[in-house]
Amino acid sequence: MFTEIYKKLFKSYGPQGWWPLLDHKGINPTKTGAINGYHPRQYDFPQTEQQRFEICVGAILTQNTSWIQVEKALQNLAAVTSITSSDLKSLDEETMKNAIKPAGYFNQKTKKLLLFIEFYESLHGRTPTRDELLAVWGIGRETADSILLYAFNIPTFVVDAYTRRIFSATGLIDKNADYNDIQKIFEDVLLKDVAVYQEFHALIVEHAKRYCKTKPDCEQCILRTYCH
DNA sequence: AACCAGGACGTGA
DNA sequence: TCACGTCATGGT
Numbered sequence: 367m368f369t370e371i372y373k374k375l376f377k378s379y380g381p382q383g384w385w386p387l388l389d390h391k392g393i394n395p396t397k398t399g400a401i402n403g404y405h406p407r408q409y410d411f412p413q414t415e416q417q418r419f420e421i422c423v424g425a426i427l428t429q430n431t432s433w434i435q436v437e438k439a440l441q442n443l444a445a446v447t448s449i450t451s452s453d454l455k456s457l458d459e460e461t462m463k464n465a466i467k468p469a470g471y472f473n474q475k476t477k478k479l480l481l482f483i484e485f486y487e488s489l490h491g492r493t494p495t496r497d498e499l500l501a502v503w504g505i506g507r508e509t510a511d512s513i514l515l516y517a518f519n520i521p522t523f524v525v526d527a528y529t530r531r532i533f534s535a536t537g538l539i540d541k542n543a544d545y546n547d548i549q550k551i552f553e554d555v556l557l558k559d560v561a562v563y564q565e566f567h568a569l570i571v572e573h574a575k576r577y578c579k580t581k582p583d584c585e586q587c588i589l590r591t592y593c594h
Numbered sequence: 595a596a597c598c599a600g601g602a603c604g605t606g607a
Numbered sequence: 608t609c610a611c612g613t614c615a616t617g618g619t
Contacts, residue, residue, distance in 0.1 A: 399599090399600095399618090425600090428599090428600050428601090429599095429600085429601040429602065430598090430599060430600085430601045430602080430614090430615095431599055431600080431601085431615090431616080431617095432598085432599045432600075432617085432618075433599090433600065434599095434617095434618085435599080435616070435617065435618085436600090438617095467615085467616065468616065468617070469615090469616075470599085470614080470615040470616040470617080471601090471602095471613095471614050471615055471616085472614095472615070472616080473614075473615085474602085474603090474613095474614060474615090475614095475615095478602090503602090503603085504601095504602070504603085505602085506601060506602045506603085507601090507602090508600080508601065508602090509601075509602080512600080524600085526600050526601085527599090527600075527601085528600065529600095567600085568600095570600090571600050574600085575600090579598095580597080580598065580599095
């Protein structure tokens with residue numbers, strides 16, 4: 367049933383081209399809440415260390431914040447410095463706060479970014495474990511999994527509020543199931559494949575933005591037959 | 595003009 | 608563990 371829904375979403379919305387990147391100017395006008403930066407049908411990202419780090423920064427900035435606001439914040443940062451760990455580390459803290467203001471929570475997120483930079487540099491290019499990421503202040507489960515899946519290409523299924531909303535509406539998951547329980551359900555059922563995990567999560571976000579909103583549009587929803 | 599967005603953390607039961 | 612308050616800007 368999960369695979370069936372995945373195929374239906376993919377057929378309807380097409381490849382999503384996550385994670386969006388500033389230096390990849392692929393306009394996708396059909397996508398909701400986006401400026402640009404997607405790369406559909408390309409699964410060889412990140413292609414540079416700079417892109418890998420930018421994905422991590424974006425994952426932190428997008429906590430409880432719409433992506434379009436994050437893109438503004440990233441563009442502001444890119445306008446004053448390059449988005450690399452070394453340049454962001456030496457950036458004046460007030461300048462950073464001012465730059466990321468569109469993404470909200472700028473005091474917390476500045477602290478999170480600076481702490482993450484220390485952690486990132488301590489890796490010396492190594493891939494972190496989930497537990498190592500979770501030990502960093504400001505990195506919770508969704509952010510850790512997003513970083514693993516999109517920045518390091520580790521097959522880790524990302525669970526977010528949209529995943530819970532859509533799949534509890536269908537009755538396929540318990541509406542008060544824990545994050546790890548939901549993640550396990552998806553990982554048990556899906557082919558353990560980075561591209562599939564990346565696309566499915568992105569498709570879930572896209573579908574939630576279009577139909578499964580807080581005020582859902584069930585009449586037009588392509589998954590309505592799965593809901594109770 | 596309330597309400598919510600691709601959460602995480604601190605606190606007190 | 609778990610429910611709840613806090614953090615903050617800007618869309619709709």
